[in-house]
Amino acid sequence: MFTAVAAQAEMVKFTTEMTGAAVVPPTDSSATGTAEVTLDTEAKTVTWTFTAKDLSGDMTAAHIHGPAGPTESAPPVIDTSAETMTGTAPITDAQVTELMAGMYYLNVHTEKYPDGEIRGQLAAMK
Template identity: 30%
Template sequence: MMVIVVLAAISCTKGGELERINSTQYTVTSLASSRQLVPGLDTTFSGTFNGFYDEQGNGLTFTIGWKDLWGAAKDTIISVNFYGPAGPAENGPLVRSLPFVSTHSASSINLGLAGIKGFTADERKDFLAGAWYFTINTKKYPNGIIRGQLAPTKQ
């Protein structure tokens, strides 16, 4: 007589409770246009920036949208750049460049700055003070086709 013994082991890992990070958080917005460039372009090109910054995680996630970015003349987006510190009527030094390619004159993209691309202490201070701006750069306008001053608002 053969006896088959089947052993079944159920393993369970007990996890802890999920905890909300008690961190200062900000919404970050901007309305961008070609006229905000220094010097400005006399066009109707425009865009938006809507983001979220978590101070403890030191990460910024955002969506940039644009419309009618080059009218009838075809162009290609090559990057979004961040500059600062600088006020709305002045140019500042380049802080970050995020390359991406798009041939759409109207669209949006989700991007982020985190980890090794996060902020240093000085960059965070300038960024949270509203002294950063972004540009969308194209092949025809490598220094920017639109610009928008970033406005962080504490939640």
């Protein structure tokens, strides 16, 4: 006989404050931003909302990048859409592990800063 154990769904919130100093390499931008990302461990999705102010121009792209620590760069893993600044996307088991380990960051791109004007490392709220 075997017993199935239901996995407990968990909603985990991550936040960050984005600055030019956090970009690798740093920018001289005075722009700032904030982001909140919610991981749904049962549905295997992430939902985000972010803001950016005082950018050098229009936002051309915004992504969640990883895996990388605060002093490293990595390719985008989730396109967060510069048009809406909110959204939801699926996430793999490996990405869940990397996100929980603090290895993802949000990067906002502009024409002046195509590699990213502001960045913030996502950290789980305690």
